[in-house]
Amino acid sequence: MLTDEVLREVRELKQDCIVLAHNYQIPEIQEVADFVGDSLGLCRAAQRIDKPYILFCGVDFMAESAALLNPDKTVLMPDLEAHCPMAAQLPAEVLRRAKEEHPDAAVVLYINTRLEARAEADIICTSANAVKIVSSVPEKKVLFGPDANLAWHVQRHVRDKQIIPVPEKGHCITHLLFKREHVERAREEHPEAEVLIHPECTPEVQLLADHICSTEQMVRRVKESSAKEFIIGTEIGLVHRLRREFPDRRFYPLYERAICRTMKMNTWEKFMQQLRERKNVVRIDPGIAERAMLSLQRMLELSA
Ligand code: 13P
Ligand code: SF4
DSSP states (O other), X not given: OOOHHHHHHHHHHGGGEEEEEETTSOHHHHHHXXXXXXXXXXXXXXXXXXXXXXXXXXXXXXXHHHHHXXXXXXXXXXXXXXXXXXXXXXXXXXXXXXXXXXXXXXXXXXXXXXXXXXXXXXXXXXXXXXXXXXXXXXOSEEEEEXXXXXXXXXXXXXXXXXXXXXXXXXXXXXXXXXXXXHHHHHHHHOTTOEEEEOTTSOHHHHTTOSEEOOHHHHHHHHHHOOOSEEEEESOHHHHHHHHHHOTTSEEEESOTTOOOTTGGGOOHHHHHHHXXXXXOBOOOOHHHHHHHHHHHHHHHHHTO
């Protein structure tokens, strides 16, 4: 719990700065953020910034998206080393080689990808809109990366296209921790609970879900559902948010040790330091900015 004195200081320091935070951030950061959401919601929020600074509490690809959308503003991160390990799994040269092998394929990349590779994509997507975005491209063949589990989820829903995962086995190390046994045990312990699973989980875990959702879709599902209990198959940070927003419901983490170390690099101390000092500026290579912006804009137009 943050004291009144701390909250007052944050309010003062925040006068010229918008704080955007992903659902996996620590509860204190979520509490003071102007907007908390999933990757898609954060991109949309980044389109409506009316202050000169954005302090982005998430990982590299999210902050870079905010910087692309706000070239005239300063985007900061509590820790510039918060690099999503999945985003690093698709180097641009691997994608370029795949494009040469499949010249007739569209390239749809998960937003969890480094900008250099995103500059090679036709369009990007998030976990919230991947099915819609892939369905929208005219090509029958689609190169999709880096998450092979999300690719599997998309293929399950888009039957008339061939989805080619690139690399073959890209994954999120945090979501890989969820196992079939966790779902089986959780269902036994909480037979009335709805099971919500993120599409970064493996196919065998996804197959046991009641609903496959992005983090923000999980929040929406809880709002709409008449169930009183939920088993949450994603990083633990979202469970904090759900417990705060829905005190009358019960939430059980599918596996409480599923913690994204990169998201948790943004500690309260580093957050406050950037609010005060504003040194950790996110910089975009001008050589790729235009093309990376194009693939991002296409997604935002399609999911408006
Ligand atoms: P969401 O867009 O569903 O929040 O997912 C982002 C992410 O990195 C999940 O690991
Ligand atoms: Fe990257 Fe996985 Fe962490 Fe999301 S949870 S930021 S995909 S490592």
